Amino acid sequence: MDACIPVTPHLLRERGLPPPEADSKDARGRVLVVAGCLEVPGAILLSAEAALRAGAGKVRIATCRDLAVPVGLAMPEARVLALPQSPDGRVSAEAAGVVIEQARACDAALIGPGMMDDGETSGLVRALLADPPAGALVLDAGAMAALAGDPARTHRLERPAVITPHAGEMARLLGVERSAIEADPLAAAREAAARFRTVTVMKGAQTHIVVPDGEAYLHVAGHAGLATAGSGDVLAGLIAGLLARGTGPGEAALWGVYLHGAAGRRLGLRRRRLPGA
Template sequence: MSAATPVDAALLRGMPLPKHDGGGSKDVRGSVLVAGGSEEVPGAVLLSGTAALRAGAGRLRLAICDSMAPALAVAMPEARVIGLPRTPEGGIAATAAAPLLRYGNQAKALVLGPGMSGGREAEALVAALLQELSGPALVLDAAALAPLAGCREALRRHAGRAVITPHDGEMARLLDISREEVLADPLGMARRAAALLQVVVIMKGACSHIVTPDGDAWASDHGNIGLATSGSGDVLSGIIAGLLARGATPLQAAIWGVWVHGEAGHRLARAQGPVGYLARELPAEVPRILADLAA
């Protein structure tokens, strides 16, 4: 099978994003729903939602366990915040499937998983959503990845409109192999997962690989060490969802999202130093990056 195509600015300019110049309402740029978080990690939803708006989405809804909803609404006044039933441990309960189905099917793109507690409740919630959702493009990350091996048929319902974003440990669990096997051949494992699940796979790493179910692949080593920080992956998922909401295809959103995320890291590294910048600072770089690429 052919080697991965390198991603650079020239490649992105050859696959331009949908344009939203001049007039038009926020509905034209689509809506994003980010569902996840927990009492221990409420900020992941905030990071992902902020990134979705910075990538150009027109509307944003955030869904989190009800105990954290008021604080999140104050922290992000741009979003409508939905409180979901919670488990005794402070995670989202499986009974949240009903409201998430209602709001999810109204969205153009749904991010599921950032900051979400794992375990049986989360697995049941993800399985129910994959079985019943019919509207949005999907970005599955973090705790939403764990049940996918057992939800293969349900996930295949979303073929052509889903992106998953595992790191090496998550990929190992997804394929039931060792982390060392993933690290030895990340591109091969990404191709294996993409074919198995019929989704676009972003195999995250120092060099990230973006792979289609047919095995076509792109590679981006445009990031830097500073991106290896808490919350960085949540920002990436939000960027991808924002681009999906604007009308990008899952492959296009994945390729653009990975490179733009890396470029945001480079700009912060130049301004602040190679390590120590925060994930919350990445989204503010995104509009300028997109504008530069469109110039």
């Protein structure tokens, strides 16, 4: 069980993506992105644009009220919903009803980029998981905190959710020190996948992907430039976009991690060739 399957082009060729429909945005899938706060508005655009670039046909963005118009102007192809917000500029748990309704109308929902690990976010996620949509689900950043106190929250989903923790977030999920996660990230990913019954993407210089039955994959072909703020928002958006196209949770995670790494390598090489870079 300690062995990991390498994530390679050969593996992915055996797990091809659903072919996009040539003439229908609706057939390519809808993504709901619930994201952002006044402190981290850029995460909304990073994740939503990544979902579209992954091939989704439409994206809906739900964010706190004060960000809705600026986000809509920055991303005019998106439908943007203004959610109730807390006094400190974060999406309020009172938005749960709207989020649940919108998630039911979409093929995939991404919750969490740019959202804080606080009571408002946890309340929103708990309500969503108590009345889950049939579509695919990605939990990122602050949205994962709602799982720590009750691992069974994700057990009732029709298909496994995808979670995307880095070492610090995984430590909080499992209630251990960060050093323990960094010492054995594969063991942590296995434990989270089994405990929460999720496809678990354990981010790092080497990324481990573990599905609920314990099968594990390892991606090592990233780039040091991906270790920067916002990189995880892009990865979460890629996975959500692939899910909206009809890709299964495990395959969406594998393809998302691979494409994210390939894009990082290409950009790193291009920047290195630029004068003065």
